[in-house]
Amino acid sequence: MTESMRIAIIGAGLGGTTLAAFLQRAGYQVTLYEQATSLARIGAGINLGPNVTRILRHLGIGDRCERTGVIPRGRYSREWDTGAITFDIPVREFSGHYGAPHLTMHRGDLQDALTSTIEPGSIQFGKRLLELDEFGDIVGLNFADGTSADADMVIGADGINSRVREILLGPEQPIYTGTVAYRSIFPRALVGDMEIADHTKWWGPDRHILFYFLTAPRDEIYFVTGVPEADWGSDSFAPMAADMNVVRATFAGFHPEVRTILAACPAATRWPILERLPFPLWSRGRVVLLGDACHPMAPNMGQGAAMAIEDAAVLARCVTDGDGDCAAIFAAYQSLRFERTARVQRESRENNWLRYPMDPGWLFGFDVLGAAAVG
Numbered sequence: 001m002t003e004s005m006r007i008a009i010i011g012a013g014l015g016g017t018t019l020a021a022f023l024q025r026a027g028y029q030v031t032l033y034e035q036a037t038s039l040a041r042i043g044a045g046i047n048l049g050p051n052v053t054r055i056l057r058h059l060g061i062g063d064r065c066e067r068t069g070v071i072p073r074g075r076y077s078r079e080w081d082t083g084a085i086t087f088d089i090p091v092r093e094f095s096g097h098y099g100a101p102h103l104t105m106h107r108g109d110l111q112d113a114l115t116s117t118i119e120p121g122s123i124q125f126g127k128r129l130l131e132l133d134e135f136g137d138i139v140g141l142n143f144a145d146g147t148s149a150d151a152d153m154v155i156g157a158d159g160i161n162s163r164v165r166e167i168l169l170g171p172e173q174p175i176y177t178g179t180v181a182y183r184s185i186f187p188r189a190l191v192g193d194m195e196i197a198d199h200t201k202w203w204g205p206d207r208h209i210l211f212y213f214l215t216a217p218r219d220e221i222y223f224v225t226g227v228p229e230a231d232w233g234s235d236s237f238a239p240m241a242a243d244m245n246v247v248r249a250t251f252a253g254f255h256p257e258v259r260t261i262l263a264a265c266p267a268a269t270r271w272p273i274l275e276r277l278p279f280p281l282w283s284r285g286r287v288v289l290l291g292d293a294c295h296p297m298a299p300n301m302g303q304g305a306a307m308a309i310e311d312a313a314v315l316a317r318c319v320t321d322g323d324g325d326c327a328a329i330f331a332a333y334q335s336l337r338f339e340r341t342a343r344v345q346r347e348s349r350e351n352n353w354l355r356y357p358m359d360p361g362w363l364f365g366f367d368v369l370g371a372a373a374v375g
Contacts, residue, residue, distance in 0.1 A: 005324055008033060008141055008151035010164050012123045014107075014114060015291035015308025016157030021059055021117040022316030031149070032118075033127035033141070035158075039115065041108030044183050045214050045222030047302030048105070050098035050364045052309050057100060058369060061113040068113070069105025070213045072198035077355050080204035083255045087357050091199070098364050104199060104222075106185070106214045107305075129163045134285045153326060154287045155315070157308070160274055162293035168284050174274040176232050177298060177349070182225045182247050184268035188218060191264045194257070196221070202258055203355055208300075209251060209258060221261065223268075225250075226300060226351065232272050242270040273298050275345065282338075283330035290315060295341040300351040303344050303363070310368045311337055317369075340366070 005028055009016045012034035020030045048056070048065075056062045075089040091102045115123075126145060132154060133140040141149045156164025160174050188196070199212040207227045214220040227250055234240075248262050275296050282289050291308025315333045322329035344363070347353055354360065 005029065005152045005319075006150070007031075007153045007155065007319075008139070008149065009155045009157055010129050010141075011156070011158035011162075011293070012036075012039070012115075013157060013159065013291075013308070014111060014305045015312050016155070017111070017114040017118060018055070018059070018309045019155060019157065019290065019312035019316055020122055021114065022313060023319060024119055024122070026316065026320045028319070030118075030122060031151075032123045033129065033143070033149070034123055034125050035128040035144075037126050039108075039111060039123075041106065041112070043107040043111075044224065045104060045185065045212060046107045046110055046305055047212070048103040048110070049303070049306060049360075050094050050100040050102065051366050051368065052306045053103050054098070054100040055309055055313055055368065056113070058313075059114075059117050061117060062100070064113050064116075065105060065110060066101065066103060068109050068216060069103050070198055070216060070218065071101045071103055072212070074197050075102065075199040076197055077201050077203060078255070080202050080208075080254050080258075083257065086203065087354055089354055094364065098361075102364075104212045104214060106220070106222075109214075110305075129158070132164070132167050132287060134287070137286075139286050152286065152324075153319075155290055156287065156293045157290045157312075158293050160276070160292045160296040162289065164287065165289055165293050168287060168289070169279070169281065172276075174237065174276055174296065176237065177273045177275055178228060178230050179226050179273040179298070180229045180232070181271040181273055181299065182227065182242050182250075182268045183223065183271060184265050185214065185220055185222050186265050186267075188213070188221050190266070191221065191261055194260055196257075196261070201354075202254060204251075204254065207250070208351070209254070211261060223261070223265070224299065226273065226298075237272045237274060239269050239271040242268040244268060275349070282334045283326075286326045288315070288326075288330045288333065295345055297341075297345040298348040298351070301344060301348045301353045301363075303348065307341050307344055311341075313368050 012032040075091040077087040095101045128144040131142045201210040209225045318333045
């Protein structure tokens, strides 16, 4: 069983769509099942290091993304109060050094670009997974709308609240890290004439705030924070509207540039930062996990989506090399991905990435496409 294998991907987000693109290019029959009724330009900004933009170029959408988003002219870590630069990150040298640039853009714009790489009609919308039933060489999928489907392999790319993971491991709440992220996207024009760098992370003693532009005209500002809050305050981990007075008070002692931008921001949302511990069970039978369904992490390195996209490239290569043997495919995939994703999880939790001068080559210089061909 090779290219005739029917592959079902649960979740049409960044990781699932990337996987579909690679597998379809290899000739596999791939269907993505997405519980949303459509894809919309909602969400947040996203940082894409050279380890990801290299993959986007391989898929043929690098130019499109680089025209849509921002290749930063500067990326800075700064002290929260004095504004002193603790690390002038050499993003201008990334293309020459790593063979691909650093890029910031709207997550929805990246989703659109990735969706353009898969065959029309590959995504079935309104498909909330209820159960998986494995019998022999087939996995049955049952959805909340009363429909069902069969597949030879199922990939759970359905995020931190993954139903596929729950089926494999049983009910399990994600871990609240004691940190919240305030997020907002708003017009740069609201800030007035103040000069703003393309990408700045302001580091406080126990909190941070990151600003960057999302679009090539630099007309949209995105910010995201990490703020300690011991109690999320709700039984549900769903994001909620933020009180901007609270947000501004949270950064009251920060540099005037931070306070000016927050004063101009009309609204924000409040998100819990969740994670799960690295877990050795990534698969069972003909079912395997990918991205946040498998190894969700704090966003402090901006690598959550990157790890899902890397996962997709590696898993696709393992499938094409595996001759239909799911056990061998999944074992190879996990062996190639476990240590790297666990390290990113750990360093994301520590939240010191690029605060001071360091060599980021282990992350940005890693050629996942080449690595996937090894072993």
